[in-house]
Amino acid sequence: MTVALVTMSHSPLLGYADPPAEVNAAVQGAFSTARAFVEEYDPTLVVSFAPDHYNGFFYDLMPPFCIGYEALGVGDYGTAEGPLDVPAGRAGELAQWVAERDIDVAVSRRMEVDHGAVQPLEILFGGIDRVPTIPVFVNGVARPFVTMRRVRRLGEAIGGYLASLEDERVLVIGSGGLSHDPPVPQWATADDAARALLLNGRHPTAAARDARQQRVIDTAKAFAAGTATIRDLNPAWDTALMAVFASGDLSPVDAMTPEQMAEDAGNSAHEVRTWVAAFAALGAAGPYDVTYSFYRPIREYIAGFGVMTARTAG
Template sequence: MSVALVCMSHSPLLEYADPPADVTAAVDAAFDQARAFVRDYDPTLVVPFAPDHYNGFFYDLMPPFCIGYEALGVGDYGSAEGPLDVPTAVAERLAEWVAERDLDIAISRRMEVDHGAIQPLEILFNGIDTVPAIPVFINGVAKPFVKMARVRKLGEAIGSFLATLDDERVLVIGSGGLSHDPPVPQWATADDAQRALLLNGRHPTAAARDARQHNVINAGKAFAAGTATIRDLNPEWDQALMEVFTSGDLTPIDAMSAAQMAEDAGNSAHEVRTWVAAFAALGASGPYTVTSSFYRPIREYIAGFGVMTARTAR
């Protein structure tokens, strides 16, 4: 058994925005480096930790964590639709393992995942079913949020299970963040139409999905032009967090509060919970080394954009 990691920001605007050429080249180079890392490692199993953006999980029932026994992409922002190759028997054992370690875990036998889970698989593997994958949803948009220590413990529990898979080369993926505050409605300030979406917006019409996506695309253009009212990016916050991940000691993250995270880095900065879980899962197998680290604040993507790769010493 061995474990490796790729953590990366995602953005629905990757294919819809036009950053300066040097920024695009830098992001492409970081993706190429991550792809080479994954090619060299040649994983036999992938565990993507990902949020959702009210495409698969809604306020009619919003768990803090969920393990997918089966999963399919919903196809938002041009991402791939259809089933992932989920090894259901292994996913069932994983959920039982986590539950036995005093962590409440939801399960789904038909998890619907959006670009948050799909984009890394397409970037790293050029498809969503080319390697077996067990998706793990971590709520990163919908209040209330569990404590960060709980997210770290979830990652450690999953990592301890992965350590029992003697014949597997496991790649854990953390998808999301870093600082960003896209125009995702908040329940407390949402109007009736927005609340209907947040409560249960499953399977929208093509026109409804297109309208919602164009709202984000237009927000990205306004943010890049400096005319949007959303919270600014916070490169200092982003890079300080990446330094914690590099250190191998994740316990300082336990002190981070949900309210302060939103204040410092935007409402969607909670997506970094996926990075916390992924690094905790990696660390459960022993000391690790970060092999590459990239960061740029990219207004066109409404994201503090980071990519990190790491491996255990085993």
């Protein structure tokens, strides 16, 4: 059997920001290439590694990893709201397989997912319920973080399960990163109102969600104009990490620490954990070849923006 992969940056600012026409055309071209890759592969099952941005997971109970048996899009930034098509039986098998390989993973029978998980499904498939999808949450915003080695081992365990599915064509998605430092509150420096959001900000009013989203949009405009105080993008860091993924040897990521990642690439660079898990899953299913790679640092999206596709050789 074969396993295929798409890793891609997401941005809540798609549709809200206005990058130069050439940049927008390049991004849309990358999305088109990824869509064509997926259409040709025609997956029967998707495993989606994605973070959350305090829309579904909060500090009242923040796991490092969680497998969803059911999932609902929350509809932030104009993304789809409602249920994903989650095959609960497969999700349960996956969770048991991972647990038996000494990876502690939470499960959710009502996972709520935001644009981090929804946006790739909309871009690649045109909707969130077109292909059976098992969502795997990977914490990329809330300290403390597990080691990158642990993330890699999660991916390897999941890849071992996927390799056993002779009757499926599995697409692995990794959504997040690369270097970026959007205005997501940090518990250590947050005021009381922000801490209330981080602790349990589920199901905000429309006005509260709009105000939160507008802060991000305003920051993006300031960042593009060179007046924002957030950390800059780091194209060298981004492309070096993408080269590691393309090499097939993920062992260098084990040495990456949360402190250095934030210093080099911003507080939300931790979202690259989804890419690590996705490529580790692909590698566990067999040797792979990267078939496409795209990268642009895009200030209007507050993101080092990357897209990669790959598949095993089997």
